[in-house]
Amino acid sequence: MLTQYYTASTLDGFIATTDHSLDWLFPLADISTTSYPSFYNEVGAIVMGASTYEWILQKGMMIGTPDETEWPYNMPCWVLSHQQHVIPQGADIRITQGDVRNAYNEAFKISGDRNLWIVGGGDIAGQFFDAGLLDELIIQIGSVTLGNGIKVFPREILFPRLKLISCEKFSESMVELRYKVSNFE
Ligand SMILES: NC(=O)c1ccc[n+]([C@@H]2O[C@H](COP(=O)([O-])OP(=O)(O)OC[C@H]3O[C@@H](n4cnc5c(N)ncnc54)[C@H](OP(=O)(O)O)[C@@H]3O)[C@@H](O)[C@H]2O)c1
Incomplete structure (x- = not known):
């Protein structure tokens, strides 16, 4: 099971x-x-922070409105x-x-060979990194800037811990960078 932080960021490094x-x-x-459809096919469990969860409930699912939709994920989710x-x-x-090791250990038992998706936010991914449990950063970078916002990954990681394993252009407005994280712990 790989632990992957898969997200989209602005060019200046904000996810919201x-x-x-x-x-x-x-x-x-x-x-x-x-890459989302093929990425999602390999996911066995997901983890997210409280704000991301509430965003999905309120803005993604529109809970409590006439247009309310279903929970979008069909695997166990730790919040x-x-x-x-x-x-x-x-x-x-x-x-x-x-x-976060508690959620990781429970997800590991359930997920089998499938991957653990860290949905966000960036500090949740950072907590997995701090625990030596983050294997990959997969970041789609959009051709926009916000000037300020919520950071994609609020941690300091200096060379040589991130190894670029792929770089894929989806369109004029989106490129994906995929990094392997070297964990020393
Ligand atoms: N661009 C994208 O693709 C993308 C992807 C994902 C998310 N997002 C957005 O990015 C934003 C992320 O916001 P965020 O970074 O502020 O929020 P977040 O990581 O989703 O949630 C942060 C909250 O989670 C709780 N939390 C964090 N660590 C915890 C721990 N170890 N134990 C218990 N509770 C813990 C705390 O809330 P409490 O203590 O209050 O419970 C904390 O305030 C959201 O707006 C989301 O919608 C964007």
């Missing part, structure tokens, strides 16, 4: 505006023309949070807190 908007992202690419959250019917959501 400071008020959690992703409006900058959706005009950039049709997700079906990116790191100190709060209580609504859990959509039929979704396999496990709220957990503290050391």
Whole structure:
């Protein structure tokens, strides 16, 4: 099982505006023309932070509105949070807190050969990196800048720990960089 942080970032390194908007992202690419379908096929479990989870509930699923849709993932999902959250019917959501090794160990048992997707935010991926558990960074970089926002990966990683393993252009507005992380722990 690989632990992969797969996300989209602006050119200046932000995954969302400071008020959690992703409006900058959706005009950039049709997700079906990116690596997402093949990436998702290999995912056995997912992890995300509380803000990302709430974004999916409110903006992705539009919970509580007439246009409400279903939880979009069909594998177990660990949500790191100190709060209580609504859990959509039929979704396999496990709220957990503290050391990310706990979620990792549980996901490892369930996921088998499939990968663990760190959905975000960047600090959650950073916590996996700190624990020596992050194997890959897969970042789609959009041709936009925000000036400020929520950072894609708020950690210092100096050469030679990141090895570029692929670089793929999806369109004039999106390129994907895939890095292998060397973990020393
Ligand atoms: N561009 C993209 O492709 C992309 C992908 C994913 C997410 N996003 C967006 O990026 C933004 C991410 O925001 P973010 O970085 O502020 O949020 P986040 O990582 O989604 O959530 C942060 C929150 O998770 C909880 N948390 C974090 N670590 C924890 C731990 N070890 N134990 C328990 N709880 C823990 C804390 O909330 P509590 O203590 O309050 O519970 C913390 O405030 C969201 O707007 C999301 O929609 C964008």
